Amino acid sequence: MKEYHLKTIKQFVVAGSIAGSAALLSACGGSEQAAGIAPNVYTDSLFAVMKADRTNYTKLVVKRLGPAGAGAVKPDEHWEDIPNGTLLPAQMFRAGAEAVAEMTDDFTYSLQSKWPINSQNAPKTEMEKQGLEYIAANPGENFYGEETLGGVTYYTAVYPDVAVSDACTTCHNEHKDSPKTDFKLGEVMGGVVIRVPLKSS
Amino acid sequence: MMPYLSYLAVLIVAAMLAACESKEQQLLAEGQQIYQKNCKVCHAQGINGAPILGNRKMWSARAEQGKETLVEHAIDGFGLMPAKGGKADLAKADIEKVVAYMLSQLD
Numbered sequence: 001m002k003e004y005h006l007k008t009i010k011q012f013v014v015a016g017s018i019a020g021s022a023a024l025l026s027a028c029g030g031s032e033q034a035a036g037i038a039p040n041v042y043t044d045s046l047f048a049v050m051k052a053d054r055t056n057y058t059k060l061v062v063k064r065l066g067p068a069g070a071g072a073v074k075p076d077e078h079w080e081d082i083p084n085g086t087l088l089p090a091q092m093f094r095a096g097a098e099a100v101a102e103m104t105d106d107f108t109y110s111l112q113s114k115w116p117i118n119s120q121n122a123p124k125t126e127m128e129k130q131g132l133e134y135i136a137a138n139p140g141e142n143f144y145g146e147e148t149l150g151g152v153t154y155y156t157a158v159y160p161d162v163a164v165s166d167a168c169t170t171c172h173n174e175h176k177d178s179p180k181t182d183f184k185l186g187e188v189m190g191g192v193v194i195r196v197p198l199k200s201s
Numbered sequence: 202m203m204p205y206l207s208y209l210a211v212l213i214v215a216a217m218l219a220a221c222e223s224k225e226q227q228l229l230a231e232g233q234q235i236y237q238k239n240c241k242v243c244h245a246q247g248i249n250g251a252p253i254l255g256n257r258k259m260w261s262a263r264a265e266q267g268k269e270t271l272v273e274h275a276i277d278g279f280g281l282m283p284a285k286g287g288k289a290d291l292a293k294a295d296i297e298k299v300v301a302y303m304l305s306q307l308d
Contacts, residue, residue, distance in 0.1 A: 055249050059281065140237075140245030162242050164249045165283060185287025186242055 040144050043157035043194045046107065050192060051159075053096070058089045093192075094121075106197070111161060113190030115180035117172060121190070125149065128193055131158030136188045143191075152197050159192045232302030235295050239288045244303070249281040255306040264304060271300045 065073045065086075072084065079085030087095065093111050101108055114132050116122045123129045131143035135158055143158040163169050169183040183189055236244070236254075243251040252259040263271065275296050278284035285291045 051247070055281075058249075140241035140243070142246075160242065160246065160248075162248045163287070164243065164281065185283055186239065188242060 039155040039196060039198065040157065043107075043144075043155065043196060044142075046109070046194055047157070047159050047192060050093070050096070050109065054089055054093055057092050061086065062089060107194060109192060109194045111190060112193050113161075115172075115178065115183075116190070117175050117177045119177075123193075125156075127156050128158070131156065131193065132191050134158070135160040135191050139186075139188055146198070155196045155198050157194045159194070160188045161190045161192060163187050163189050228298055229302050229305055232298035232300075232305075235291070236299045236302055239291060240286050240299055240303075243282075243286065251282065254303060257307055260303075260307055264307060268297075268300055268304060271304075272297050275300060 061073070062075045063069055065071075066075050073086040074082050074084050075088055076082055076085045077088055077091070079087050079091070090111055097109050097111070110121065112121050112123050112128060112132060114123065114129075114136070123132050125147055127145050127147040131145065134143040135141060139162075140160065142160070145156050147154050147156050163172075163183055163185050166185060168189065169185055169187075172178050172183050172189065173181045241254075243249065244254050247253045247256075247259070252263055266274075272293070274282065276285060276293060285296065
């Protein structure tokens with residue numbers, strides 16, 4: 001595998017691989033030497049945070065305070081029109097992605113599907129399509145690739161988003177804008193796409 | 202006469218042990234297959250907090266409950282884990298094989 005340095009994280013000494021870690025550790029003396037991180041370790045780490053936040057929002061807010069719990073908030077697609085409305089987890093996720101996009105171009109992420117309710121969430125690049133195909137055909141596996149867009153080479157990772165409860169399948173299958181109406185529990189419904197610009201060293 | 206008999210006995214015991222061993226291997230291999238088809242989608246990634254295959258940290262407290270309880274939880278559903286992972290047609294024996302396989306990955 002080629003070695004990459006991601007633009008933004010040269011300052012950090014993070015071991016991307018066992019082979020690299022000895023060199024990185026010995027570079028700790030404060031020299032200007034760039035410390036690399038394998039791009040998949042970087043995107044995996046970003047995804048771990050996204051996944052934890054999404055699960056926690058679902059578990060600690062939507063489930064606990066929603067109709068299945070205290071009934072204090074109402075998770076709804078049109079949450080803005082409801083005084084105690086709160087975002088669906090997918091919308092919360094997108095709100096996060098949009099807030100990040102306002103802050104930085106160093107990475108972008110989105111929740112996509114080949115069968116999106118919101119057509120904005122359809123894959124756009126060839127690699128996104130390929131990635132979504134791959135994770136649907138290989139449940140539990142991630143997809144990693146490189147693509148060049150507008151002259152910039154990106155590392156693109158795609159992580160599966162799974163129908164974890166009947167709520168996922170029922171809402172999507174019955175939604176008027178859903179192009180697919182037979183999602184099943186445990187099925188890969190879409191994926192999180194994380195894209196990072198690369199600078200080949 | 203005697204040495205032959207004991208030699209034979211050793212052979213038989215060895216053969217029986219080998220058979221046990223391969224029976225167990227066989228069950229684990231079946232468990233792995235069922236896992237890949239039905240459970241991996243969540244348990245490879247930790248989707249919704251599913252304990253990741255082979256991750257001792259995530260499994261230790263759960264594994265302490267014992268295989269019986271884990272099988273029960275996998276069949277009935279448990280917290281954010283849907284009953285049988287959403288595959289209603291899986292038999293109890295299937296779930297038992299997967300749980301044995303999952304536990305074997307912690308050794």
